[in-house]
Amino acid sequence: MQTSWIRSAIAVPILGLPLEAAGTTHMPLSSFTQLMENERRHRPTADAWRSGEAMQLESLSQLGQAIGNSRNLGEALKTFAHGFPLLQSNTSVELSIMDHEAHVSYRVLDPHIWPRRADAELSLGLIRGICARFGISRDAVLGVSFEHEPDGATRDLVQHLGVAPAFGRDENRLRLAVSALSNRPVVARHDDYTASWRQLEQALRRQRSDTDLSARVYSHILQRIGHGPASQADTADALGISERSLRRGLAAQGSSFSEIMENCRRMQGYALLTRSDRPLSEIALLLGYSDQTAFSRAFARWYGVPPRELRRSGALEESVIR
Template structure:
């Protein structure tokens, strides 16, 4: 089962005038509407339940989509958001979303299709439920609003389409998007004029963008196939290591469980927290060293070490040679 950042849930709740607190209670003042597991990520089942509760409370789906888009910023996507903003052109930004969005959530995918008129597509597995319809409306509205933020008023949308039936004020949504909005379409997408993809971004910085995409590539490399819990743990660790090695209790809370439950579930898989941590550090370090864009001190910092010497000793223990020799032997990208 996929997971989503709790930031998405808190933003969606706030648009409806509700609060999702640290204990996992969704409340309208003193009245609790729903309880979900606390943490920095929600599994799909609890996120669906939260969306249903918010829609039942608020009722205005067009208002929810517009409010969500205005409230959510690219900075909420962490390193991916910065990589999208600093990409040189809109095409580069959308290609980064296509490649790296699974670091944010593994429940939906985005794709840039330029075979005919350019389309930014949302791909979803399986049948669409009503709460997923709301999620899709919010998602495309959010991307449209943020594209206008980092590209500017030159951005023109040709059409927005949804694969599900219309259950909201389509005219209001079309006015907000600034283009026709069509439902019961073959796909869920945003269509652009061909020249729009070449528009420069306001904060385009090739050097910063290369730095961030190298870091994101290393995070992708750390997401080796395995049990969903192992993948979720590795993804969280890859993002968190640049601020130091997180304690197991803090990671467990971010994943929506107790520290004891995390240890037990890892043990059931024949894994340990320390083992997953070190494999993630090693995979991240190998990717960053092979990229060649970072100094050894930067690689040490990004993999959770406060000192380069400690990192070098650990890397030699993992790989059998110091990081400098590993880098010199790595194929040139």
């Protein structure tokens, strides 16, 4: 799995560093989240959320331009979710409709960077800031949930949000009434949305062409594990290629779909075992195993000990939060 990244032009200003400090176009996402966590640890407030709310669309390049030209909030949030891969790799952002509510979810897929606190608060704050551009008041937010557990920053965050977040959930999520999606921008648009969407699509195509096929497969499988089908056929369809092209392309890179699937299960399973208290049966189901026995056999083969012993040993893998 390739190193997860965030665009330096976004990360460096958030961290309060001069742009020259970036050095390269991309910054390792693990470095960014670690620096964010260190700052949050010393200042346990809602600063990360506020930074997200205050982020200027201009800093988001083509994506920010398309969001700014959106004709309503629904279009803006759909654009944000679609174009987010330009800002950060191995990340899932989705807009969905459930029971008359609009849900915007954010999830870093890389198991080495899970769970996170400051990064999640920053990202949901950015989504909230986009909503504000379409006249959504703070009290119009129906609910907020986080992957991380409550800690010393909870009180300040609750006071700022005006709603008590839910913690320890599967995804970081912001909920709105579906009716809010029709809201028009507070400030009139200056450019054509269709043209900015076209530019966004061109940028996404260029990025996809520069990304190894194996990296794209890793990202898709990690996004689907525990959330839907992640078969070879499903993956090929999602990437817009045939199963034969998928097999041949991965073979040319010295890999295979089954090998990548196994690596994803191993990484995600290790993270769930050592950094969560989920029952083993639930982890097995999330990873796509037919039963807990198959899951236990796989982990005993990989690590030399069964899952229960691995969990009891308290073994540590590199992670932002320990």
